[in-house]
Amino acid sequence: MQDTDEIDRAILSILSREGRIPMKSLAGRIGLSRSTTTERVSRLEKKGIIRGYRADIGQLDQGQIQAFLLLTLKRTPSIGVLDRLAGFSAVRKVSSVSGQLDLVVEVEVGSINALNELRNEVATLDNVEDLTTAIVLRRDIERS
Amino acid sequence: MQDTDEIDRAILSILSREGRIPMKSLAGRIGLSRSTTTERVSRLEKKGIIRGYRADIGQLDQGQIQAFLLLTLKRTPSIGVLDRLAGFSAVRKVSSVSGQLDLVVEVEVGSINALNELRNEVATLDNVEDLTTAIVLRRDIERS
DNA sequence: TATGCATCCGGCATTATGCCGGTTGTGCCG
DNA sequence: CGGCACAACCGGCATAATGCCGGATGCATA
Incomplete structure (x- = not known):
């Protein structure tokens, strides 16, 4: 085999x-x-490489907007930023990464307005150098 | 109905x-x-409530290293790139996004070597303009 | 060469699917 | 009330897909 x-x-x-x-x-x-x-x-x-087959179910509730916020910090690490991020209920996942970027933040909001507000709040956090927003247009591949 | x-x-x-x-x-x-x-x-x-059917792909080796590949494409959309990405079992999630970037690819591999190989393969895919790799150092926040 | 093994193929009986006509229940209106 | 339209449901038949098997092929190795 x-x-x-x-x-x-x-x-x-x-x-x-x-x-x-x-x-x-x-x-x-x-x-x-x-x-x-x-x-x-x-x-x-x-062998467990294929774990099963799933129907891909669309939104039963109306479309939430998902986005990635790509953060560069002035200094790392920054506990303060993490604390503040954790305070936003829209924040789903935060990863510290290596490279140009420092943090990848996955958020989910109810509207573009909410995303803009969130974006502004995050961008003006102390110690945030740069912020790039990438709105998720489509989930192409998703594996549990 | x-x-x-x-x-x-x-x-x-x-x-x-x-x-x-x-x-x-x-x-x-x-x-x-x-x-x-x-x-x-x-x-x-x-009605679009069932969007499709997907095989649930497990991992080959127990992946410990997670990373984000941030892709810029020469042209969008690119079915070819999605096809190839779906072929890598290390690929966990792919999102089409708006803005500078085009695709956010979340991968999980067993070693830095595997990540480098994957990175190289993805970078040389036809239609891939630019590729930024961000290795996840730490998962700071993770919500259901 | 002979053996073991993984991979591949085609065929046949069984099972599932696509398609369609027909039945039932319900609301509507002359 | 009786007829009508319509959605939901059902079963049957021809076709397509599947499960299961024996057997061919390639390859490493004793």
Whole structure:
């Protein structure tokens, strides 16, 4: 039994977006026979690489706006900024990162207005050097 | 055409965990005939409540290192890039965003080497203009 | 060469699906 | 009241997909 190769990756790529595709069609896409494809898929399932299949359910409640705030700080680390960020209920996740950036903040708000207010408040926090906002237009891939 | 009712909610609940279940089995679970169930499901798909079906991809090795890849594309949108990204099991989440950036890709890998390889592969994808890597040093805030 | 093993393939019986006509229940209006 | 429209539901049949198997192929190794 070999590790995941190029073909497996192609399979994962397709199944991660078309989870209900018939094995026959999947086989056609990757250029293998149906039975072999089925075999590979069930191996991926047994190895736990494919954990299952999920229907992608759209918003039952009306559209929340998600965004990334990319922060550069004047000094790191900055407990103060983290404290303040934790105080915003819109803040979902904060990661300290290496590189040009210092913090990646994922937020979820009810409106563009709310996003602007939040953005302004964060930008004027002490110790925040630079702030880039990236509004999420679409979730292309999401794996639990 | 009625709004989503109790039965639809039961369907969503099952499909969100067993995306590849045969319509016949689904019908048995919710106590309706196969054809009616199929009818309801396809209505949910047409209304956009079910956006699609996704394989839930686990991790190859136990990934310890998380990182953000911030991509700028030459042209948007780019289905090709999404296809390739979906092929990497290290890729956890991809978001299309507005602003300077085009894609925010969250990855999880087992080693810095793996991250470098992934970074190189992604950077040399056709249509990728620019790639900034930000390694997560610490998860400061994480909410459900 | 012979053996073991992983991978691959095609075929056949079984199961699921797409499609359609027909039944039931309900609200509406002449 | 009786007829009508409509949505939800059901079952059946032809077609398509699946599960399961035996057997071919390639490859490393004793």
